[in-house]
Amino acid sequence: MHNTFEINFSLKGFTSILIGAYFFIAGYLIKTILENFLIDNNAMGMFSPEIIEVVVIAIVFLHFLFSSLALFFSGKRNAKKFQYQLWNRETSIALRKYTLQILIFFVGLIILMNAGFIEYITPLFLSLYGILLFLFKNKQRKNLLILSSLSILLAVVCFLIPSYWYSSISILGIAHITYGVVVS
Numbered sequence: 001m002h003n004t005f006e007i008n009f010s011l012k013g014f015t016s017i018l019i020g021a022y023f024f025i026a027g028y029l030i031k032t033i034l035e036n037f038l039i040d041n042n043a044m045g046m047f048s049p050e051i052i053e054v055v056v057i058a059i060v061f062l063h064f065l066f067s068s069l070a071l072f073f074s075g076k077r078n079a080k081k082f083q084y085q086l087w088n089r090e091t092s093i094a095l096r097k098y099t100l101q102i103l104i105f106f107v108g109l110i111i112l113m114n115a116g117f118i119e120y121i122t123p124l125f126l127s128l129y130g131i132l133l134f135l136f137k138n139k140q141r142k143n144l145l146i147l148s149s150l151s152i153l154l155a156v157v158c159f160l161i162p163s164y165w166y167s168s169i170s171i172l173g174i175a176h177i178t179y180g181v182v183v184s
Helices: 004-008 014-037 049-082 089-115 118-135 144-160 162-182
Strands: none
Touching (some): 118 144, 118 162
8 A cells, every 4th residue: 555645646757846936936036136235226226125125035935835836746646646635634734734834934944034133034934844854855855855954054044154055055946956856
């Protein structure tokens, strides 16, 4: 008997490549917005910092939404292929864990932003993402431990060098794309 959670919600293949691409796109958009915000001649320079914060939060939310949809549609395709139910006990528990992690991340993001600790947002994200990957690992997919430990390592680097946030997100995107290509 297969564990339907392993089949339905898998980070291998095209799903991982999509999530890696979403990391690239979100990181690039946030970097571009922040760089253009500092230039007075640009149209973004006229926005208030609060508007920029809302736009960045919206980009992060859209990243989570598109990544979640990629996981869902991949799981739906796999469930149909193997003729399993998409929603069962294991997948419901996993969905609750996933939703709780996302809520913790967004609450932490807003608390850090309101407290003025902007430089700790990326280490918080990378740490929670590493924990999320660790929670969803299983015996057959020990390769997720590599992504999880890489995310924690990048969180430590971002904590020590806050200006390394864009490179860390890019490295995580490359790792996801590589994982998707290698483990398919």
